[in-house]
Amino acid sequence: MRLFELGNGQWEIAELRLLLVAIIPNQSAMEKFEVETDVANSGRRTLQLSARTVHYEDTLGTTILLSFTAITDRRQIERDKQALQKRTDELLEQQKILLAEMRHRVANSLQIIASILLLKARAVQSEETRHELHDAHSCVLSVAEVQKHLYPAGGTGQVAIKPYLTKLTTSINGSIVGVQKSPACRDCRRGQHT
Incomplete structure (x- = not known):
């Protein structure tokens, strides 16, 4: 199946499509590309994507190796830290x-x-x-x-x-x-x- 068809189309994300269709063919690799999406049974999540073109010696075809890292909690901690810093500055x-x-x-x-x-x-x-x-x-x-x-x-x-x-x-x-x-x-x- 195509990636965009997996999970009833939950990976049909504009930023992800841009990464795979436009950016990767021209750059061959992309690191730590962030997207937000609704993941089944998990709600709104922030994901960090890395993609790399994989070439095979015995065939002319190429594939893209795509890795997802969930960083929702990390981003929430960063937002909480920024809010706390702002509140601390206000109190000072x-x-x-x-x-x-x-x-x-x-x-x-x-x-x-x-x-x-x-x-x-x-x-x-x-x-x-x-x-x-x-x-x-x-x-x-x-x-x-x-x-x-x-x-x-x-x-x-x-x-x-x-x-x-x-x-x-x-x-x-x-x-x-x-x-x-x-x-x-x-x-x-x-x-x-x-």
């Missing part, structure tokens, strides 16, 4: 947006706290309280600077440790020195800070 993008939003909100919150402390410092009568509020204001600004350095605008996920530690120690040192040299602080006036 959402995470990046949420992280940027969180950083922005933290920076704004620190700025608001610093502004409130400064306003309160201007409103109080006590010099000692005013100085303490200014110190607190400086500490909040130091935290904001460190936070800004930890989460740069580019969001590369990497922090240069030397500039970060330099900024951190400078900010901490500035806060501590500011507290130690407070003219309004009773302990500073008495020289009792250690």
